[in-house]
Amino acid sequence: MEQWIALLLLISAIWLLQIRKISDSVPILAFQSLVLALTAGAMWYQTKLSHLLVAALLTLVVKAMIIPAILHYTIKKIDVHRQVERVTSKYAALLIATILSVAGFYVTSRLHLPSTKFGEPYLPVSITFVFLGAFIMIDHKKALMQGIGLITIENGLFLVAQSISYGMPMMVELGIFFDMLVTVVIIGILSFRIHSTFESLNIEKMSNLKG
């Protein structure tokens, strides 16, 4: 069961590298967060630790609903339903993502990370998420997509914390959720301003500062 959920998470992250329009990323991200909520929910069901339920619900509300809504609103306002721009080709991106996933699983197996009983299956995926999130940030040229890569990294860290210690203490978890929310709002504001100034979200236009 856990393996299947982990696989779904992995697919969602690789999928983000294969989209054609920026707006496609929003439902994928919502799906990713939904599965993430599911992992926390499943762990709560198995361990009955109440803070995992809170984490699951918060993930559902904040990450699967509010954050996609903000991103959707931003994209609509900027009106960038256009194609994504990548550094690599779609196929090269898929190849690199596969290599990174294998690397993630390999690194995790070598690190001997301690893990909790029910979180163990997610551990390799969580590390892979950090790798893939970073790759999304590097591969995509649109500013907004870097924000999405960042969210993927944060999702990975959330999963790391869950798999190795059933999450951080609840108060801290709340703080991190709040941070995420503010981050996405500010990414939205800045993307909007970047788009209205440069008439593009392509970060290659932003290369005037050097030295």
Next chain:
Amino acid sequence: MGEVSLLLIIPLVTAVLCWKINVRVGEKLQVITTLFNVVVGLFIAKTVFFHAPITGWHRLIYIDALSAFNILLIVLIGFVASLYSVGYMNHEVAEKIIGDNKVRHYYLWFHLFLGTMLAVSVVNNLGFLWVGIELTTLVSALLVAFYRKGTSLEAAWKYLIMGSVGIAFALLGIIFLYLSGGDLFGESTDALNWTVLHQAAKHLNPQWTLIAFIFVLVGFGTKAGLAPMHFWLPDAHSQAPSPVSAVLSGVLLNTALYGIFRIYTITNTTLDGKAAPYLIVFGLFSIAITVPFMLVQHDLKRMLAYSSVEHMGIITLGVGIGGALGLYGAVLHMFHHSMAKSLLFFTAGNITQNYHSKRMERISGVLKTMPITGSIFLIAAFAITGTPPFNVFVSEFTIMRAGFQSGHFVATVSFLLFVVLIFSGMMYYVVRMAFGEAPTKVEKKEMNRWSTAALFIPLIAVIVFGLYVPPFFQEVIQQVTVVLQGGKL
């Protein structure tokens, strides 16, 4: 505990008030409230330094000498910057670069920014420390983007992305630290309280604390502008409005270092001193990387930003060298750098406003056009490069002595070499700007009295502390040093 609540609430209330009320009233009000916060900060410092650390709110708040020292720097530089902002923003409005509406937004974000930094300094829990440092990035990114020009948006975006990714690594580090004490404390929230971790430091799992420390060093190091994670820093600091640059360089970087040092004191105890070499390497590398960039600069504020990379390196080096003397020098250097660098950014703000350019080749004869700003600029530039008899020299000399005493010959000699190179690079540009004939179209005037008055507070510190460090201040620094050594709680 009342004073701690006040300390945190005042910036929040000020932010909202300045945003909602008339600009002319708001700008004066915020000077008064930040001054009031200086009083609150001094009161807290007095309690901490003369009695005992402050704890409260179910042990979520913990203020010891190190926190109190950081709080003092924030409220002090915060006050001077808010005083300076009045003049700076009035000038921008008069020049029709921005409207009154934007000034209100400026004060809103500026005071929230001060508030987040204060919050970072008072929390006990490392998780909240992380949340706080991330919030400082988010709030100040909007200040960097304030002018909404292409370059400022570029800088803000780079800052936001690099800052957030860096800090994600720090979170991973904190998760590992939580893990390293996992067997000892179980699932409680207290397991991330640094007082708890600090007391248990000897019993933490060394393998995990080492990994945790490296992640935290890279993560918060990005925020502190340590090379090679410093790339966002020159952009952000040069594009932000000058009072914001002063706060970014003067205290935000210190706050990020504060995060590193908090975790360093724990991990260095666990690892029996094996964490220190990492600080020495990162510190030296940051100083070294400044040298070439200092020599090829064209932009005044960029040059000052690179100098901040250097000084963060020096502080890190000082803590890495360690021992009572090295730590003393490092803490003293934190204070001296804050004063001298914020002073430099304030004078640079005045200069760029009068010359309408940040490009150094277009700036000359500052001493003639702006006698007060010009001479203070020259003093501050001499101070920041470590020239006697100014304050930075004292702390750099102390770190050097500590380096030789503790046998770090290679590190100390290269430190000296880099500092000399940076001195000559920076002075080449500064002297050309200060002396010579002014371009004809530049008016001979001082900026308004707000932005001139603000210069004198850090100036006093720069000059007085160069000549002698008052005994009570030595005592204060000693106490911070004890905390950094992992001493009493």
